[in-house]
Amino acid sequence: MVTIKDVARLSGVSIKTVSRVVNNLAEISPETRKKVQQAILELGYQPNTTARNLVNGQTNTVGVIIPHSADYIFTHPFFTQVLQGIAEELSANNFNLLLHLAHDKAPYASLYSQRKVDGLILMSIPIGDPNLQGLEENGVPCVCTCRISETNNSTSWVDADFAGGVEQAIEHLISLRHRRIALLAGPMSLVSVRLRALGYRNALQKHGLPAADGYILEGDFTSESGHALAAKAMKDPNPPSALICGDDMMAFGAMQALKELGYGVPEDVSVIGFDDISLARFSSPPLTTIRQDTYEKGRKAAETLLAFMRDKQNATPRQIMLETSLITRNSTASAKN
Amino acid sequence: MVTIKDVARLSGVSIKTVSRVVNNLAEISPETRKKVQQAILELGYQPNTTARNLVNGQTNTVGVIIPHSADYIFTHPFFTQVLQGIAEELSANNFNLLLHLAHDKAPYASLYSQRKVDGLILMSIPIGDPNLQGLEENGVPCVCTCRISETNNSTSWVDADFAGGVEQAIEHLISLRHRRIALLAGPMSLVSVRLRALGYRNALQKHGLPAADGYILEGDFTSESGHALAAKAMKDPNPPSALICGDDMMAFGAMQALKELGYGVPEDVSVIGFDDISLARFSSPPLTTIRQDTYEKGRKAAETLLAFMRDKQNATPRQIMLETSLITRNSTASAKN
DNA sequence: ACGTTTACTGACAACGTTGTCATTAAATTA
DNA sequence: TAATTTAATGACAACGTTGTCAGTAAACGT
Numbered sequence: 001m002v003t004i005k006d007v008a009r010l011s012g013v014s015i016k017t018v019s020r021v022v023n024n025l026a027e028i029s030p031e032t033r034k035k036v037q038q039a040i041l042e043l044g045y046q047p048n049t050t051a052r053n054l055v056n057g058q059t060n061t062v063g064v065i066i067p068h069s070a071d072y073i074f075t076h077p078f079f080t081q082v083l084q085g086i087a088e089e090l091s092a093n094n095f096n097l098l099l100h101l102a103h104d105k106a107p108y109a110s111l112y113s114q115r116k117v118d119g120l121i122l123m124s125i126p127i128g129d130p131n132l133q134g135l136e137e138n139g140v141p142c143v144c145t146c147r148i149s150e151t152n153n154s155t156s157w158v159d160a161d162f163a164g165g166v167e168q169a170i171e172h173l174i175s176l177r178h179r180r181i182a183l184l185a186g187p188m189s190l191v192s193v194r195l196r197a198l199g200y201r202n203a204l205q206k207h208g209l210p211a212a213d214g215y216i217l218e219g220d221f222t223s224e225s226g227h228a229l230a231a232k233a234m235k236d237p238n239p240p241s242a243l244i245c246g247d248d249m250m251a252f253g254a255m256q257a258l259k260e261l262g263y264g265v266p267e268d269v270s271v272i273g274f275d276d277i278s279l280a281r282f283s284s285p286p287l288t289t290i291r292q293d294t295y296e297k298g299r300k301a302a303e304t305l306l307a308f309m310r311d312k313q314n315a316t317p318r319q320i321m322l323e324t325s326l327i328t329r330n331s332t333a334s335a336k337n
Numbered sequence: 338m339v340t341i342k343d344v345a346r347l348s349g350v351s352i353k354t355v356s357r358v359v360n361n362l363a364e365i366s367p368e369t370r371k372k373v374q375q376a377i378l379e380l381g382y383q384p385n386t387t388a389r390n391l392v393n394g395q396t397n398t399v400g401v402i403i404p405h406s407a408d409y410i411f412t413h414p415f416f417t418q419v420l421q422g423i424a425e426e427l428s429a430n431n432f433n434l435l436l437h438l439a440h441d442k443a444p445y446a447s448l449y450s451q452r453k454v455d456g457l458i459l460m461s462i463p464i465g466d467p468n469l470q471g472l473e474e475n476g477v478p479c480v481c482t483c484r485i486s487e488t489n490n491s492t493s494w495v496d497a498d499f500a501g502g503v504e505q506a507i508e509h510l511i512s513l514r515h516r517r518i519a520l521l522a523g524p525m526s527l528v529s530v531r532l533r534a535l536g537y538r539n540a541l542q543k544h545g546l547p548a549a550d551g552y553i554l555e556g557d558f559t560s561e562s563g564h565a566l567a568a569k570a571m572k573d574p575n576p577p578s579a580l581i582c583g584d585d586m587m588a589f590g591a592m593q594a595l596k597e598l599g600y601g602v603p604e605d606v607s608v609i610g611f612d613d614i615s616l617a618r619f620s621s622p623p624l625t626t627i628r629q630d631t632y633e634k635g636r637k638a639a640e641t642l643l644a645f646m647r648d649k650q651n652a653t654p655r656q657i658m659l660e661t662s663l664i665t666r667n668s669t670a671s672a673k674n
Numbered sequence: 675a676c677g678t679t680t681a682c683t684g685a686c687a688a689c690g691t692t693g694t695c696a697t698t699a700a701a702t703t704a
Numbered sequence: 705t706a707a708t709t710t711a712a713t714g715a716c717a718a719c720g721t722t723g724t725c726a727g728t729a730a731a732c733g734t
Contacts, residue, residue: 001452014683016723046451048451049451051689055722075614079417080412091438099436115385115690223615279586282592341691366711384691388691390691
């Protein structure tokens, strides 16, 4: 390995002078600079990041934490886009991205205390995760891409307005004269899912419609689960005429189940998804869905974290809610009767 | 920050002894060990990874390189599953995963020469990438998740048998009496795409069918591109009765286009995808597709790389081809005439 | 001509850990 | 009893870089 010493020897200066050239510090005479640069080129010298990190006391690395329990997260286009937003923002700021699968043997808190990273971005942390509290107490810079409780405001997060999104969807359905609307929700252990249910209840109440609890079904964000829940919903003696799904994957599964049961979409049943993943345009029928800007979610989370790490003293929790918008396609139509 | 010195002071031993306890080295008297462990617990000491890496001359980190040019890669379920395979294998071996977006300002070769990683996994590297050659010359341990040329065998890779996969698909279509089969391919700059075309030509030739070059259309792995190419293919004066798509996303787009043009799938036109992403089961109709085990691809790539890094001396390139299998669903049926 | 500033450079310590080697005391052997 | 092995521990250098501070020579001011 070529070190700064080798460069110093070849160019006949001290290691400190080489360091100055490499880091563009202070005044260096043009001849010296040239000489050193020449040697660097000749030897192909590259500074050793580890050594730098040790003296600088930082790593220029951000850890992105994925809860290992949530297996579906990897098959979910939503996840990848958030990750892309994070990755590009970090890359633009010359930060490294350490992708970490959280599980019991590798708790994510140690990433910081072992100085592998300077800060953390937490993806999809379930409610009441005990690790999280420890982070805050130790002043670890961190940002969540999801709310971690309905009330907590000591943690920074960037998240979509799930309640508002579902309300938009229900307004749309009601304008199409639907009155029996079911919610095929994700796992209730996630705040985002609870907020969707909240929006659902609020909107129905606003229009004097009963929010029958049997109309809220709990699943897990996979197509399989959407498929199963739709079938279950339609078995109701008074089956819904519209389904709002926790995400687009569930919506695809739901539409498939409806077809298998002989229901036309949207003639018999309207279906609305959540996310607007790229495939939503290409399902049959193309899916009406509540769009959230997942890329921006990731980008903003990274941006927020970078700001924190730059100014750890004045860091106060920041909470950013991103607007959703309803994308109307062909999976929704007027109610039959 | 709590350092090994603090632990040494509190427990009244030398730093070296603390180090021995932490790393479970040599013989330490039970009393000393207990004393030190007590101090570690009391202070909440965690070893500093950067300092360790510096003296050990390694990072226990693997870089996963994503070509930034390939924007579609992030929206592609395929990518995430390979990544999951890599992530889990690395995690199981206590290695860190550094996710790196390759672009001009951040060439991936420097990740190794700057000692940020001990080895590299290259995702979806285009043919003739100049960085790659440099890696090999410098003895950087690296494995590709795709072949980087038809002939090169100095690089290690793990990849699916694309040619064989397409041949399986064509056998299936021919058994359904299809004779006009088009290939909606991905970008020809990728070897995997060229191999699919090779399989296509071979299989047709084997059955004495003409491999009309107009029947191979080049796209880019997105649904949009599948949509556009299908429309184009059907404009042929002698339109195909079956479409083999470069991946499932393209197949979804293609099916949508066919429906818009009034063709029934599979009554009028059969469609076959590639990958078998989780959604393939839930399209309408459910998609017949060539399955590749993307998770295993990632896992094996990581496994191979880990083996290399353990034994850099005897490292010879290893090339692993994974079998594909045809999953028959409802998007294929007998040819009409 | 002499003091003072300025521009440039280098010696050395430090970051937190592990490796090498020496040291001590106890245990074993002759 | 003396010599030798063994077990347990510590002093110090090293990893490759940056920060601190001091040093030298030239340029400037009076």
